[in-house]
Amino acid sequence: MRHAEIIAVGSEMLTPFRLDTNSLFLTEELNRLGIALIRKSVIGDDRALLRDAILEALERADLVIATGGLGPTEDDLTREAASDALGRRLVPNDQVLDHIRGRFARMGRVMAPNNERQALVPEGGQVLPNALGTAPGVWIEAGGRALVLLPGPPGELRHIFTEHVLPLLELRAGARRMIHRLLRVAGMPESDLDHRIAVIYKTYADVETTILATPEGIEIHLTLWSEDLAAAARRVDELAGRIAEALGEAVFSINGETLDEVVARELTLAGATIAVAESCTGGLVSERLTNVPGSSIFFRGGVVSYSNEMKTAWAGVPAALIERHGAVSAEVAIAMAEGVRRSTGASVGLSITGIAGPGGGSPEKPVGTVHIALAAGQGTRERLFRFGGERDRVRRLASQSALEMLRRHLVRARQGGS
Amino acid sequence: MRHAEIIAVGSEMLTPFRLDTNSLFLTEELNRLGIALIRKSVIGDDRALLRDAILEALERADLVIATGGLGPTEDDLTREAASDALGRRLVPNDQVLDHIRGRFARMGRVMAPNNERQALVPEGGQVLPNALGTAPGVWIEAGGRALVLLPGPPGELRHIFTEHVLPLLELRAGARRMIHRLLRVAGMPESDLDHRIAVIYKTYADVETTILATPEGIEIHLTLWSEDLAAAARRVDELAGRIAEALGEAVFSINGETLDEVVARELTLAGATIAVAESCTGGLVSERLTNVPGSSIFFRGGVVSYSNEMKTAWAGVPAALIERHGAVSAEVAIAMAEGVRRSTGASVGLSITGIAGPGGGSPEKPVGTVHIALAAGQGTRERLFRFGGERDRVRRLASQSALEMLRRHLVRARQGGS
Numbered sequence: 099m100r101h102a103e104i105i106a107v108g109s110e111m112l113t114p115f116r117l118d119t120n121s122l123f124l125t126e127e128l129n130r131l132g133i134a135l136i137r138k139s140v141i142g143d144d145r146a147l148l149r150d151a152i153l154e155a156l157e158r159a160d161l162v163i164a165t166g167g168l169g170p171t172e173d174d175l176t177r178e179a180a181s182d183a184l185g186r187r188l189v190p191n192d193q194v195l196d197h198i199r200g201r202f203a204r205m206g207r208v209m210a211p212n213n214e215r216q217a218l219v220p221e222g223g224q225v226l227p228n229a230l231g232t233a234p235g236v237w238i239e240a241g242g243r244a245l246v247l248l249p250g251p252p253g254e255l256r257h258i259f260t261e262h263v264l265p266l267l268e269l270r271a272g273a274r275r276m277i278h279r280l281l282r283v284a285g286m287p288e289s290d291l292d293h294r295i296a297v298i299y300k301t302y303a304d305v306e307t308t309i310l311a312t313p314e315g316i317e318i319h320l321t322l323w324s325e326d327l328a329a330a331a332r333r334v335d336e337l338a339g340r341i342a343e344a345l346g347e348a349v350f351s352i353n354g355e356t357l358d359e360v361v362a363r364e365l366t367l368a369g370a371t372i373a374v375a376e377s378c379t380g381g382l383v384s385e386r387l388t389n390v391p392g393s394s395i396f397f398r399g400g401v402v403s404y405s406n407e408m409k410t411a412w413a414g415v416p417a418a419l420i421e422r423h424g425a426v427s428a429e430v431a432i433a434m435a436e437g438v439r440r441s442t443g444a445s446v447g448l449s450i451t452g453i454a455g456p457g458g459g460s461p462e463k464p465v466g467t468v469h470i471a472l473a474a475g476q477g478t479r480e481r482l483f484r485f486g487g488e489r490d491r492v493r494r495l496a497s498q499s500a501l502e503m504l505r506r507h508l509v510r511a512r513q514g515g516s
Numbered sequence: 517m518r519h520a521e522i523i524a525v526g527s528e529m530l531t532p533f534r535l536d537t538n539s540l541f542l543t544e545e546l547n548r549l550g551i552a553l554i555r556k557s558v559i560g561d562d563r564a565l566l567r568d569a570i571l572e573a574l575e576r577a578d579l580v581i582a583t584g585g586l587g588p589t590e591d592d593l594t595r596e597a598a599s600d601a602l603g604r605r606l607v608p609n610d611q612v613l614d615h616i617r618g619r620f621a622r623m624g625r626v627m628a629p630n631n632e633r634q635a636l637v638p639e640g641g642q643v644l645p646n647a648l649g650t651a652p653g654v655w656i657e658a659g660g661r662a663l664v665l666l667p668g669p670p671g672e673l674r675h676i677f678t679e680h681v682l683p684l685l686e687l688r689a690g691a692r693r694m695i696h697r698l699l700r701v702a703g704m705p706e707s708d709l710d711h712r713i714a715v716i717y718k719t720y721a722d723v724e725t726t727i728l729a730t731p732e733g734i735e736i737h738l739t740l741w742s743e744d745l746a747a748a749a750r751r752v753d754e755l756a757g758r759i760a761e762a763l764g765e766a767v768f769s770i771n772g773e774t775l776d777e778v779v780a781r782e783l784t785l786a787g788a789t790i791a792v793a794e795s796c797t798g799g800l801v802s803e804r805l806t807n808v809p810g811s812s813i814f815f816r817g818g819v820v821s822y823s824n825e826m827k828t829a830w831a832g833v834p835a836a837l838i839e840r841h842g843a844v845s846a847e848v849a850i851a852m853a854e855g856v857r858r859s860t861g862a863s864v865g866l867s868i869t870g871i872a873g874p875g876g877g878s879p880e881k882p883v884g885t886v887h888i889a890l891a892a893g894q895g896t897r898e899r900l901f902r903f904g905g906e907r908d909r910v911r912r913l914a915s916q917s918a919l920e921m922l923r924r925h926l927v928r929a930r931q932g933g934s
Contacts, residue, residue: 110726112553114544126532135530139557308528380806381799384820388798391874391907399826401819402802408817456809
């Protein structure tokens with residue numbers, strides 16, 4: 099098997115309110131087995147449209163996975179559509195029926211008649227048991243191709259896929275596998291980055307190089323499909339190494355780690371502790387520092403000192419300093435970082451003060467003006483940023499830049515610099 | 517026009533790393549014009565597959581919108597695939613060429629030869645100018661149906677759609693329009709909610725009722741397609757009103773507002789001010805209170821008192837109290853809320869202390885144990901929650917519950933209760 103399609107079933111995914119995300123998990127798992135996704139579709143709860151979509155997909159791909167539409171209600175039509183597409187009768191399966199009855203009994207309830215529909219299986223289909231819910235998955239082979247039906251709830255889908263579909267796919271997958279590396283880069287415009295590395299990755303024509311801009315920096319995806327895993331891994335790692343060398347310390351991750359994870363690891367490795375005083379980011383930097391498990395080892399505390407009074411009370415910023423330079427100033431940023439470091443006893447103090455907008459800007463200090471300071475034993479650094487865009491973007495970029503300043507500080511300290 | 521399909525073009529959206537989100541914006545705009553989406557697909561950068569997808573979609577739908585694949589590189593094949601599908605030659609368009617050359621000139625650069633491809637338009641196609649980039653959109657009619665090509669970058673796509681596609685669609689859309697209302701509900705399991713309102717919405721068979729569980733509570737979507745907008749709005753609002761009445765104060769929004777927005781509005785209306793002391797949520801509550809523009813009016817400040825020392829220093833929690841009851845306790849939650857209220861002078865103090873996991877749990881206080889307290893002039897309330905799931909989920913549910921406690925306090929105070 100080399101080519102797959104995924105069909106997500108459900109009218110709610112054709113509204114502006116919900117996306118299919120199961121396909122991301124499935125794609126990752128399929129890629130790992132050397133199976134490439136050639137198309138994905140979302141189809142509403144319409145039996146004829148769904149039948150046609152299944153038939154078309156089976157003409158193009160070895161493997162078709164339909165997710166959702168296996169519930170007990172009349173809107174759930176994936177079983178019927180699969181039966182129509184393959185010309186196989188739906189047959190009640192006693193084991194599935196017992197399983198569903200058992201689940202209801204354990205909850206002290208009687209199975210609703212509707213749920214009997216969930217025990218219908220297209221003739222010749224293999225039942226894939228669902229330990230977490232009522233709807234089983236189904237594996238059906240036809241004309242050398244496979245159609246897999248999986249329930250929509252992500253937990254149930256992942257469980258059935260991992261327990262029952264993976265082993266069946268492993269038997270059928272070719273020797274080809276995918277090697278993937280993800281590098282993350284901070285603080286560099288996409289065009290500059292491409293200019294610096296295009297000359298390198300173009301000499302690795304066998305490796306797919308994809309550059310994606312995200313709010314958390316630029317991602318460089320390197321992908322190689324090969325039957326010789328070890329050689330492919332060497333080849334991709336060689337390219338990753340050359341790219342990392344060309345971009346220098348702007349590369350913060352060569353193994354897919356997020357900036358939050360990298361910073362948490364560097365803090366832990368260094369035995370450092372951190373405290374944060376932030377205004378315009380409103381708690382976002384503290385939130386990101388603590389969203390990694392184990393953060394209580396290095397996170398001493400944070401203050402969201404929105405008002406001038408709280409900058410003075412919590413971060414020890416002299417009121418006169420704020421009066422003289424304004425709350426959004428290098429001087430106040432420095433005083434906040436040093437103050438919160440002092441009051442918490444942390445080894446590093448990090449501060450942000452700025453104007454996220456939409457209000458509060460002036461000609462000298464327009465919306466997007468942000469001062470970030472880092473205080474440590476070696477002294478205090480401060481940087482001025484001017485971010486474009488709306489409130490949410492300014493807040494996200496400011497938090498990203500603060501964590502990136504912290505990362506560079508920790509890396510340099512580890513390497514014996516200042 | 518009544519039925520549309522969207523085709524998102526780009527191999528990167530067939531990886532585990534990126535989703536098509538342009539379709540959410542387009543769906544909302546189309547729905548507003550009474551045009552329903554019947555399918556969406558993602559296709560890689562493959563000319564033949566893309567041609568087939570366009571042809572199939574044009575057989576099913578009046579309107580097909582293809583997004584992406586209009587860039588200057590050899591991977592960008594949407595123009596070619598559209599030309600193949602419709603049997604129309606690609607013709608260079610001088611105006612587009614001038615526009616692209618002008619953009620480069622203004623940046624002080626010479627247009628790369630590659631960019632000439634972006635000036636190719638299928639014969640008979642109407643150019644939709646792109647003021648924000650080089651690739652124009654294209655509108656092509658064939659056999660009474662319309663194929664629209666739009667560039668993938670969201671800003672450019674939205675701009676061209678709003679400026680040029682909407683007017684063309686308005687001329688062709690029928691009189692049918694969509695009325696949509698979104699109610700949001702907090703603090704109620706989905707099955708209980710359905711049980712309480714099914715008897716109501718089932719008597720409104722003409723209105724589509726969709727219930728979706730999200731991390732920010734349950735969403736109830738009410739949708740009605742009609743040619744008589746005023747009557748449809750009355751009908752949907754009547755149903756919304758009956759549902760809101762049946763669910764009582766658990767309904768926090770009847771117009772799609774988020775909890776963050778509702779809380780910000782209630783605080784502003786009441787002239788109240790708020791301060792937060794949080795531990796396990798690590799700044800998330802402060803972040804949510806400040807992500808709404810204008811929050812400096814009501815947000816006094818927040819502390820992320822991860823360590824016991826900072827609970828004492830910043831929120832005035834007596835060290836002996838922590839010693840006696842543990843940092844995760846009703847007593848400490850109450851002291852944190854009262855302390856941060858006192859130290860900031862805010863009218864309301866809100867606190868959270870709990871165990872987000874994965875470590876730190878015990879038999880008496882398992883992971884997911886969270887105390888939330890609210891201190892106000894009328895006194896202090898405290899509640900114990902036990903959330904299931906992983907660290908991220910516990911943090912999100914805890915922040916949601918804290919904001920919901922705050923909302924109910926403000927609503928009751930407004931209504932003259934306590």
